[in-house]
Amino acid sequence: MSNKLKWGILGTGMIAGKFAADLPKSNTGALVAAGSRTQESADRFAGEYGGKGVEGYEALVNDPEVQAIYNSLPNGLHHEWSIKAMRAGKHVLCEKPFALNVAEAEQMFAVSEETGMVLIEAFMYRAHPQTQKLIEMVRGGVIGDLKLIRSAFTFYKEPSMNDARYHPSQGGGAIMDVGTYCVNLTRQLAGSEPTEMQAIAHLYEGDGVDDYAAGMMRFGNDLLTTFTCGMTVYSDQGTYIAGTGGTIKINAFWFCEEGFTIIKDGKEEFVSVDEPRPLYAVEADAFAASVLGGAEPWMSKEDTLGNMRAMDELRASAGVPVE
Ligand SMILES: NC(=O)c1ccc[n+]([C@@H]2O[C@H](COP(=O)([O-])OP(=O)(O)OC[C@H]3O[C@@H](n4cnc5c(N)ncnc54)[C@H](OP(=O)(O)O)[C@@H]3O)[C@@H](O)[C@H]2O)c1
Numbered sequence: 001m002s003n004k005l006k007w008g009i010l011g012t013g014m015i016a017g018k019f020a021a022d023l024p025k026s027n028t029g030a031l032v033a034a035g036s037r038t039q040e041s042a043d044r045f046a047g048e049y050g051g052k053g054v055e056g057y058e059a060l061v062n063d064p065e066v067q068a069i070y071n072s073l074p075n076g077l078h079h080e081w082s083i084k085a086m087r088a089g090k091h092v093l094c095e096k097p098f099a100l101n102v103a104e105a106e107q108m109f110a111v112s113e114e115t116g117m118v119l120i121e122a123f124m125y126r127a128h129p130q131t132q133k134l135i136e137m138v139r140g141g142v143i144g145d146l147k148l149i150r151s152a153f154t155f156y157k158e159p160s161m162n163d164a165r166y167h168p169s170q171g172g173g174a175i176m177d178v179g180t181y182c183v184n185l186t187r188q189l190a191g192s193e194p195t196e197m198q199a200i201a202h203l204y205e206g207d208g209v210d211d212y213a214a215g216m217m218r219f220g221n222d223l224l225t226t227f228t229c230g231m232t233v234y235s236d237q238g239t240y241i242a243g244t245g246g247t248i249k250i251n252a253f254w255f256c257e258e259g260f261t262i263i264k265d266g267k268e269e270f271v272s273v274d275e276p277r278p279l280y281a282v283e284a285d286a287f288a289a290s291v292l293g294g295a296e297p298w299m300s301k302e303d304t305l306g307n308m309r310a311m312d313e314l315r316a317s318a319g320v321p322v323e
Pocket of ligand 1: 011012013014035037038041072073074077095122123124162163164177
């Protein structure tokens with residue numbers, strides 16, 4: 001334990017559990033505590049995953065044993081608690097979408113620079129070698145010059161006002177929850193920022209968050225892209241990339257369980273990268289490499305800010321309510 005990065009988890013919800021379950025399979029991480037609004041939930045979590053249960057987020061970020069915080073709170077609490085954690089001397093892995101808007105994201109990075117604490121957006125799929133291979137191959141020209149990308153991330157879950165995803169004040173909505181992946185991958189494949197963008201959205205019960213949405217982004221003269229995202233739509237997690245020399249088809253990529261197929265010259269090549277560690281263990285190790293070894297983060301500050309900027313503009317163009 002002594003040479004491991006000691007993690008504290010903020011919140012005891014769904015993704016906190018997945019991260020905690022994968023952490024023991026990482027090479028570098030150990031769970032020491034989880035903080036919840038209630039002692040009961042903190043204790044239940046500790047009973048299931050180990051470490052100690054701490055009542056209150058303030059107590060967790062000030063726990064002297066904790067070196068790194070995984071901020072798995074709803075989107076509207078990323079800014080406040082990531083900043084409090086860094087000011088308490090903790091490095092922070094903050095869930096996506098990083099903040100409510102680009103202004104909040106800039107403030108968070110300013111505190112990271114001021115305190116010297118590492119701060120990285122938890123786009124887990126980007127830490128995985130398979131995603132890195134895809135980006136490297138596409139940017140290396142495996143299918144020629146890129147012309148069109150279409151990307152999707154939808155899932156069906158019964159709407160509930162107990163879910164922060166349905167609250168505008170918590171940065172809810174499909175664009176923030178899952179559209180953010182499509183925007184992120186598309187920008188990465190493009191290797192530049194969109195020059196023009198527009199989205200349309202269906203608002204839950206007429207004036208709520210965007211429970212499903214569609215968007216498009218142009219990158220300069222040559223690359224045109226579309227995406228669809230939704231929280232009340234049966235699962236579509238495909239991405240299709242078309243260039244002058246071939247196409248790439250990805251059926252389900254976001255959780256890195258499947259590889260991708262390159263189709264060119266009438267032949268199909270399936271590419272997948274073996275990775276024995278589960279996804280969130282890969283992410284925890286990549287984070288530790290930045291904290292302990294000074295490695296470049298897999299998600300840079302510029303990447304996170306570019307994503308937030310695009311999301312701000314897309315949501316505004318779609319008339320999504322923000323509070
Ligand atoms: N990277 C990924 O694969 C991935 C996947 C899913 C979600 N996420 C992101 O992770 C974050 C959490 O998502 P989740 O699905 O884990 O959500 P969740 O199951 O609802 O958990 C969120 C936790 O935050 C705490 N919380 C504090 N104030 C809350 C409020 N007003 N409403 C609801 N919860 C509140 C609660 O913990 P306590 O009761 O213990 O205080 C709750 O369990 C979001 O930013 C989401 O976008 C990432």
